[in-house]
Amino acid sequence: MRVTIGALVLAALPQLAAAQQFTTAAEVRPILGATKASWVALREYDGQDLIYFTQILSWRCGLTAVGYGFNGAEPTTLLPMEPCHEGTASPNAITGDAIYLRQPPGSVQSLRVRIVYDDGTTEEASYARAQVLMP
Structure with a gap:
């Protein structure tokens, strides 16, 4: 019996799909x-600064x-996150609408963000208001 590469790929699809759920640090990093x-x-x-974390969430x-x-503070305030499904x-x-934070208008001049991966490693970024301000 001769097995083609296409048949092998089709046979592996269920395992590949399961491996690509993007639920681990290795997959999302x-x-x-x-x-x-x-x-x-x-x-x-609406008279407020809305800070969206959609990409991270x-x-x-x-x-x-x-x-x-915010504004030079260490990134130690934890962002609430809905559980992984x-x-x-x-x-x-x-599934919820908790993708942003509300702050007084014009109050956020800079923002620091630290993410902690499930393997314990961290990554951090800093943003000036002008860098992330939506039109």
Whole structure:
């Protein structure tokens, strides 16, 4: 019996799909590393500064914590995160609306963010208001 490469790939698809759930540090680190400039966004809306963490929260299943600090403060304030939806087709799906923080208008001039991966390693980034301000 002759087995083609295509048949081997098709046979491996279920295992490949299961391995790519993006629920571990090893799986999400490359994505978060490549999108570091977009980890946060700031929007002036309805008389408030809204700080969005959507990019980070979209890959939270490989993280144990996200800390932030405004205006030079250490990134030690923990960002609330909904749990990972393990056992579903989309474990990183965001089902709630807790993707941003509200602050007084014009109060956020800079932001520091620290993410802690589930393997214990950390990564940090700093942003000036102008870098992340949405039009």
